[in-house]
Structures are given as C-alpha cells and as structure tokens.
Amino acid sequence: MNDRSLTVLAVGATGSIGRLVVAEALRRGHRVKALVRDAGRAERVLPAAADLAVGDLTRPATLAAAVDDVDAIVLTHGSGTREADVRDIDYAGVANILTALDGRRARIALMTAVGTTRPGTPYAAWKRRAERLVRASGNAYTIVRPGWFDYNDATQRAIVFRQGDTEQSGTPADGVIARDEIARVLVDSLTNPEADHRTFELVASDGPEQDDLTPLFAALTRDAADALDAAEDAATAPLADEPQRFRDDLAALPR
C-alpha cells in the first residue's frame, strides 16, 4: 500500500516500540538501519536483516554516520518521566538527529505521547518541544501521540486518530493502543502521501483493525506550514515563555 523501498533509520530500535518498527519496516520491504548503543545486545534482539548504526543520542558526533544515506527516520526512543532525562534524551535526541542531517531532507515519523500538550507537566513540555523542532525543521513529517501501550482489550483493534490532545487525565482513560498498531502507523506514515504534516493522538476502539489507513490520515487537519504547534493544539506554550535552550535549538536548526 503506497510502499516504495526506503532506507529507514530506526531511533530507539531496541525499545518495545522500536523493535516492532524494525520488524514492520522490514516486512514492508524497506532497508532498516537501527541506531543502537550496544551492538552485541542489539544483535540479540533485532532481526539479522537490520543494519546496525552504533550511536548515542546524547553524543552528537556519533550520529552523523547513522543519518548518512537515510530517506526516513522513525523516532521512538524514550527515557521515562524524569524531566532531566526527557530533556536530555527524548528532546535532545530529536534535536541532535535533526542537526546531524545537516540540511539534508528525510521523512520523519516521531512518536511522542497522548497528553504532550498538558500544561504544568515538565516532562510533557520537553516532548512538545521535540515535536516543535520537527515541525520547524522543513522536513515532511508525521507526529504520532499514542495512548497507553497495550492497555487495550483484544477486541479494541480499530485504529482511531484524534486531534487537539484534549484527553489529559494522565491515565489510560485518555486512550489505549496496541504496540504493534503504533509501529504500523509510524511505518505506514513514511510512504502515505496523506500523512505528511499530520499530528494526532493514536488510540483504539472496539472493532477490527483497518486494512488501509489512508482515509484516517486524509480526514485529519494538516498542520500549517512552519507552524510550531499541531493544527488543533491549544495555544498554551507561547514561544516567549519557552526556555532559552529550546529557542537556541530552534534558531540553530539546519533548514
């Protein structure tokens, strides 16, 4: 479905979602480069068909070879909920990958989380800043905000895209989704022409999984060109209130 063969860099490839992204991208005939910190461990958990690029998101010099020659990048890395970790790994990892591209274009698929725009949540604020860098980077992109991983019942396989990020209780009541469906949506977005400049929450409802995601992508409101925020996000984070570090990263983005 809409597939052409790409070279896809999987960032967070050894993680619970990243492993499924690697498998799904290979299944769809893409070449996969997996960014990994420990090649020995990666060889044990990833299919042999994936190429390994050894690098660390917190060490920019290690990323140039990883982004060299890629058509697309799927970012599913993560560190937890400690603000400093989300800033230094989740957020800075996105900034460092975009910088490593050095102006070359790549199709981006970024996974953040439902509730990313929730005010007063410091770790979420860094996720939102990572989204903002991707939107400002000049690349074609899709930003996927999944609900709670694998909290779905077996009957909840119908994929639902929502916008506006209005469910912010911080509990599974905000939405649930199976891990394999997250990977499917991320990989599908790379080649689905309706997915570009879309930001949405990804959850599931009762029913079977759809064969074709195109109508779901096409029904979404597109993010405005060069907008920092998603089309239907509440304007709760004025740029003037953002930390200097973020404003410096935004200004330094290669475009």
Ligand SMILES: NC(=O)c1ccc[n+]([C@@H]2O[C@H](COP(=O)([O-])OP(=O)(O)OC[C@H]3O[C@@H](n4cnc5c(N)ncnc54)[C@H](OP(=O)(O)O)[C@@H]3O)[C@@H](O)[C@H]2O)c1
């Ligand atoms: N749990 C939920 O219900 C839920 C819902 C929505 C969103 N999320 C988000 O999902 C993310 C977690 O996804 P997951 O379960 O796939 O995570 P995970 O299993 O913990 O995997 C994290 C991945 O990030 C990599 N990583 C961490 N630091 C790195 C660094 N410095 N350089 C390179 N790679 C690094 C890890 O590599 P190593 O193998 O080398 O450690 C691993 O591949 C979190 O950001 C969370 O906010 C979670």
